[in-house]
Amino acid sequence: MNEKVTEKEVGYVADLANLELTADERTRMVRDLNSILGFIDTLNELDTTNVPPMAQVTAVNSSDTAKHSELREDASRPSLSHDAALQNAPEHDHNFFKVPKVIER
Amino acid sequence: MELDLNVLTVASTRTAIEQRQVTATSLAESFYKKIDAEDKQVNAYLSLSKDRALAQAARIDALADKGEALPPLAGVPIAIKDVMVTQGLRTTAGSKILEKFIPPYDCTAVARLEAAGAVIIGKTNCDEFAMGSSNENSAYGPVRNPRDLTRVPGGSSGGSAAVVAAGTAVASLGSDTGGSIRQPAAFCGVVGLMPTYGRVSRYGLIAFASSLDHIGPFTKSVSDSALVLQHIAGRDPLDSTSADVPVPDYVAEIGTPVKGLRIGVPKEYFAEGLDSEIRSAVDASIQNLAAAGCEVVPISLPHTKYAIPTYYVIATAEASSNLARYDGVRYGHRSNNVRTLSEMYRRSRDEGFGSEVKRRIMLGTYVLSAGYYDAYYLKAQRVRTLLTQDFENAFQQVDAIITPTTPTPAFKLGEKSDDPVAMYLADIYTVTADLVGIPGISVPCGNSKEGLPIGLQILAKHFDESTMFRLAHAVEHSLAAKA
Numbered sequence: 111m112n113e114k115v116t117e118k119e120v121g122y123v124a125d126l127a128n129l130e131l132t133a134d135e136r137t138r139m140v141r142d143l144n145s146i147l148g149f150i151d152t153l154n155e156l157d158t159t160n161v162p163p164m165a166q167v168t169a170v171n172s173s174d175t176a177k178h179s180e181l182r183e184d185a186s187r188p189s190l191s192h193d194a195a196l197q198n199a200p201e202h203d204h205n206f207f208k209v210p211k212v213i214e215r
Numbered sequence: 216m217e218l219d220l221n222v223l224t225v226a227s228t229r230t231a232i233e234q235r236q237v238t239a240t241s242l243a244e245s246f247y248k249k250i251d252a253e254d255k256q257v258n259a260y261l262s263l264s265k266d267r268a269l270a271q272a273a274r275i276d277a278l279a280d281k282g283e284a285l286p287p288l289a290g291v292p293i294a295i296k297d298v299m300v301t302q303g304l305r306t307t308a309g310s311k312i313l314e315k316f317i318p319p320y321d322c323t324a325v326a327r328l329e330a331a332g333a334v335i336i337g338k339t340n341c342d343e344f345a346m347g348s349s350n351e352n353s354a355y356g357p358v359r360n361p362r363d364l365t366r367v368p369g370g371s372s373g374g375s376a377a378v379v380a381a382g383t384a385v386a387s388l389g390s391d392t393g394g395s396i397r398q399p400a401a402f403c404g405v406v407g408l409m410p411t412y413g414r415v416s417r418y419g420l421i422a423f424a425s426s427l428d429h430i431g432p433f434t435k436s437v438s439d440s441a442l443v444l445q446h447i448a449g450r451d452p453l454d455s456t457s458a459d460v461p462v463p464d465y466v467a468e469i470g471t472p473v474k475g476l477r478i479g480v481p482k483e484y485f486a487e488g489l490d491s492e493i494r495s496a497v498d499a500s501i502q503n504l505a506a507a508g509c510e511v512v513p514i515s516l517p518h519t520k521y522a523i524p525t526y527y528v529i530a531t532a533e534a535s536s537n538l539a540r541y542d543g544v545r546y547g548h549r550s551n552n553v554r555t556l557s558e559m560y561r562r563s564r565d566e567g568f569g570s571e572v573k574r575r576i577m578l579g580t581y582v583l584s585a586g587y588y589d590a591y592y593l594k595a596q597r598v599r600t601l602l603t604q605d606f607e608n609a610f611q612q613v614d615a616i617i618t619p620t621t622p623t624p625a626f627k628l629g630e631k632s633d634d635p636v637a638m639y640l641a642d643i644y645t646v647t648a649d650l651v652g653i654p655g656i657s658v659p660c661g662n663s664k665e666g667l668p669i670g671l672q673i674l675a676k677h678f679d680e681s682t683m684f685r686l687a688h689a690v691e692h693s694l695a696a697k698a
Binding site (some may be wrong): 115117118119120123124126128129130131132133138139142143146148149150151152153154155156158161162163164166167184190194195197198199200201207209210211212 | 314316317319321343401412413452454488518520521523524525527528535539542543544545546547548549553554555556557558559560561562564565568572573576577578580581584593594595597598599600601603635636639643652
């Protein structure tokens with residue numbers, strides 16, 4: 111079988127996904143992704159030139175699509191309190207979430 | 216009077232409380248005793264919500280003491296898959312990354328059950344972020360099948376299926392993205408329902424793949440399934456994908472005779488790979504429906520074999536996007552060992568996610584990345600249209616479709632955990648309904664010679680759960696008549 115994904119590509123995709131992965135994980139990932147992508151390649155047996163991609167599940171359910179895309183009124187309404195929104199934060203100062211310094215001087 | 220917790224249904228629980236055979240409080244306490252005694256080996260519960268349950272039970276008992284009318288699910292102990300957020304009650308999604316997460320609000324489906332009088336007794340184990348078919352991907356250890364402890368309960372809602380099978384809850388909620396309610400229901404011998412896409416609000420469901428995620432119940436009977444759906448279904452302004460379609464009286468319609476219904480039997484679901492005992496059990500049920508006056512119509516769903524590959528492109532693409540939010544900033548695990556923001560993101564995710572979740576994030580990121588989007592993602596969305604057309608064509612000839620729920624009965628722990636593709640094929644009969652958005656139910660239709668449960672799946676048109684319930688009820692009834 112053709113290797114679609116190389117170790118280098120796994121490194122590139124891991125960067126995009128904000129993952130590091132250990133050396134062992136990378137080796138295993140090359141193997142697994144190639145095996146799954148090989149399986150996914152069976153989709154190429156189908157000619158889909160004139161088939162539109164399906165982008166909406168609910169729209170096909172009802173002739174009244176307007177009903178499903180109805181937007182709520184653009185008005186303010188209650189939301190989580192500051193304390194509730196911060197209660198699960200690994201680090202905060204009661205006003206903001208804290209993270210390591212982003213800009214180096 | 217001592218009630219047998221193993222046989223209590225949603226309907227009989229409420230009746231027992233209404234007739235004062237038991238109080239909601241003592242019933243909840245009996246369930247906690249049973250859980251303490253029996254759940255260690257099954258490992259189906261991740262958290263118990265005793266305070267919340269007993270407070271709700273006390274409200275129900277106060278109503279009963281005053282002789283007031285009880286709400287429709289009064290005092291019924293219901294367990295919730297740990298992917299639905301519960302205010303003040305730890306919610307992990309089976310992941311280490313959410314080990315300490317205490318949600319500040321309730322999932323709509325949970326709030327609606329409680330408003331209908333149900334007692335939320337605990338949160339159930341599942342595959343991490345609902346990604347798996349065996350429950351072996353939980354960061355909190357696998358769930359074991361109560362019918363045979365050497366076997367998996369199915370996944371990803373394995374804990375929710377197991378508690379109903381073990382009688383440690385009367386009913387439960389699960390979520391289904393590729394079969395995660397129906398497949399474990401079949402493996403554990405209970406009824407599992409995936410409603411139509413949009414029928415039940417997903418507000419408060421931790422997102423896996425948003426165009427595929429559904430919430431639905433596990434129950435011991437088809438009428439219980441209808442009863443629970445009745446109270447969680449309907450438009451929710453907090454979920455823009457929830458449909459504004461009237462919710463019929465499912466329970467009232469369930470006994471309507473099935474005579475004259477046309478049931479389609481798709482040849483692709485009875486092909487190579489189907490266990491012979493499952494084939495015979497499903498065939499026997501179809502014969503019973505024919506005897507009850509259903510017209511059996513052989514049909515074809517020609518794109519069936521492309522459903523699993525289509526699913527693994529679309530579901531992982533959506534998951535890679537949905538799981539980007541776990542970055543160690545606002546909630547969830549943060550790595551201690553970091554100097555920069557970028558290191559914090561990567562190490563928090565590396566330490567917090569398990570291997571199947573990483574695999575799916577990687578696959579999803581790959582199929583969406585520059586140069587591959589058209590070849591994989593767009594291609595899969597086009598095939599998804601073909602799969603939908605298969606069903607549109609079939610439903611011009613038939614009212615519902617009957618298939619096996621799974622190709623094999625419950626497999627052994629460890630049997631498939633090294634081969635992702637082999638594991639993915641456990642969902643071969645369930646995954647298409649998620650892609651198309653139609654409802655599906657798995658109902659027990661017999662046991663294998665080894666005593667393992669066999670599930671039969673009924674699929675129906677969008678928003679036509681009623682026809683599905685009627686047929687499922689007839690299958691259940693003919694099985695009971697045989698026993």
